[in-house]
Amino acid sequence: MPELQTGGHQGYLRIATEEAFAPPELIRAYERILDRDDVDPGFESLMGFYLRSKSERAQAVFRRLQDLGAERLADMDARGIDRQVIAVTGPGTQILDRDSGVAMSELINDRLAEACQRHPDRFTGMAACAPQDPAHAAKEIERAVSKLGMRAVVINSHTHGEYLSDPKFWPIFEAAEALDVAIYLHPQTPPRDMVGPMLEAGLDGAIFGFGVETGFHALRIITSGAFDRFPKLQIVLGHMGEALPYWMYRLDYMHNAGVRSNRYPFMKPLKKEKVSNYLRENFYITNSGVAWEPAIRFAQEQIGVDRVLYAMDYPYQCPPEEVGILDAMSLPPQVKKMFFQTNAERLFKLA
């Protein structure tokens, strides 16, 4: 593998778009939640591992998550990453109670904005918010975008088992659409009433449960009609679209069959008729966690080369070899540049 360098020598800059951090205050809040008797079981599995396991993997993630300085920059240099688009790690503020979530979202945004101001050529930030308080969330998104220079919003999937398909959360969509910033719908473990069998099998996390949870969330948003109310809203999904591109035919067929037969009285026809129309017009997809050309090409062919972006998933998955694998993809040079650089520049208004 050739040495990885920043600076665009390979014909494009590498902009990694699903990169995580956690301020120490959030880690301490997680510690307190982990000590509770009624801790959410998916959270306990996830953060109990990353905060308390003595394994090399957990300790490396724990340390790197909290750094927005020298170690992160050195890791980026060693992997040839020119820029990270950074968001608070899952589940972000969304495991906290309402008031703590509100306060933490402000702290996260202030902290991330400071780091981005220190390293404007290397870091871009996504706004955190606390959906527990939709009105505050909308205001905090406005502050983070207008005052702090954030270029997107991150939502770490469900909030105490509730989903953005519920209109009570739509002030968040309204703010994102009005400010013209995308929402990155990032995984967390499924909620209490979905995660049980997955925990039993050790499949609740990134291996399977994350994808179920986040694909489910995206599909709920589509079938709720939210995009008919907010037609310019754009949502970013990692992990090659959480398998939704591969499911498109079945989603279209079964949504249509269900609506026509009125199986669920609350499930109504959509303006664009097909679920896949929304996937193609209201979603961007990153390859976080999936350094694999066949799935990337599939998504490019189905969703569009202008809607598939590079992501590393630092610090959870960051082997330099994966950058080499992706550099070596047999895509036309202009498509590779879209993938690594220009799609992100357009979506996050970087250029």
Add this chain to the structure above:
Amino acid sequence: MPELQTGGHQGYLRIATEEAFAPPELIRAYERILDRDDVDPGFESLMGFYLRSKSERAQAVFRRLQDLGAERLADMDARGIDRQVIAVTGPGTQILDRDSGVAMSELINDRLAEACQRHPDRFTGMAACAPQDPAHAAKEIERAVSKLGMRAVVINSHTHGEYLSDPKFWPIFEAAEALDVAIYLHPQTPPRDMVGPMLEAGLDGAIFGFGVETGFHALRIITSGAFDRFPKLQIVLGHMGEALPYWMYRLDYMHNAGVRSNRYPFMKPLKKEKVSNYLRENFYITNSGVAWEPAIRFAQEQIGVDRVLYAMDYPYQCPPEEVGILDAMSLPPQVKKMFFQTNAERLFKLA
């Protein structure tokens, strides 16, 4: 679209491999379960719809499910289907109590065997069993294959929330391996402790919940080490592999990361090292519900052209147009013949 005919005029016979039926006795048992206060919520959503909705879709499915004669044959003729490989519809016997499940599995197999004997050139059967009683299930599989001529076994995913990854069910694997018949792992709705949020959103059925449930089940079987114990066992997944082919890179990466860091002490290294090795060597995939060349080609490229088979999903999804779409795929003629005919002939020992 050219008129659809049986007989192989297009260069191959069409063998549909995930086709469903339900004897009236099973329907009546379902009716009694639907009347209970403690009915399984996923079952209530699924069979409550198909047995009680006045919609055209539900009524057509309800009628066709119970026919193993003239209507089914006429539907096959009109769609150019030379042969159906037929199994009891999900959830089969698996929603019944143990004794009822045992008795019902014998009735189902007798009834299906009679139909196959009446129409040996059109129907092939898959054995039902009641995993509620693993020892009986193994014996019934033996009877159905050796005495009744069944060519595979159907398992309609979980049994009262339990999965075949549990070694108590492994007499079923042992019997299937010894008899050299594949197990078709067919969807049903997710169990009570997983289905809640999906029901709330109307996404518990074929549109989403089925795939989650069945992909999850297959992954549990792989990670349990069952294939290391039964290396010749073959499992068939419908619906383009329930998205597992698209997830392969992430499954491999995260399984390896989880095992190395001992996140779940019960999750052990696998002999073949990667989850994807099992998907490529112990699984067949059908396109039931997915008349879509891009996903079919993806699975052929990743799992192998000799492991991807045609299925219609009668009577749940049987528009003749889908046969025309698949006839028109831009695959080499020999690959199309493998897909529609010869892979099924080999797997189900038809030729």
